[in-house]
Amino acid sequence: MKLIQILGTGCTKCENLKANAEQAVQQSGVEAKIEKITDIVKITSFGVMMTPALAIDGEVKVVGKIPSADEIAKLLI
Template sequence: MKLIQILGTGCTKCENLKSNVEQAVQQSGVEARIEKVTDIVKITSFGVMMTPALAVDGEVKVVGKVPSPDEIAKLLA
């Protein structure tokens, strides 16, 4: 099971990223747990200075943009 973390304070882009992640997980059939990280200290502990960001299994994959569900699905494969 993959751990997908959405790093952001709750802005519109962060919510869009969450929606796209949920779509990607559903499309790809990957077993995953989705977690929102809103604590700025935890976000910066990933080395992220711009949100939204996406981490998969603790590794930051995307920073500062909202990838499409298809792009996210490729990251999960």
């Protein structure tokens, strides 16, 4: 099971990233848990200084933009 982490303070962009991640999980068929991290200390512990960010299994994959569901699905495979 993959762990997808949405790093952001809860802004609209962060919500859009979460929605795209949920859609990516559905279309890829990969078993995954989506976790939203809003604590700024935890976010910076990933080395992220710009949100939203996307991490998969603890590894930051995207920072400062909202990848499409298709782009996220490719990162899951």
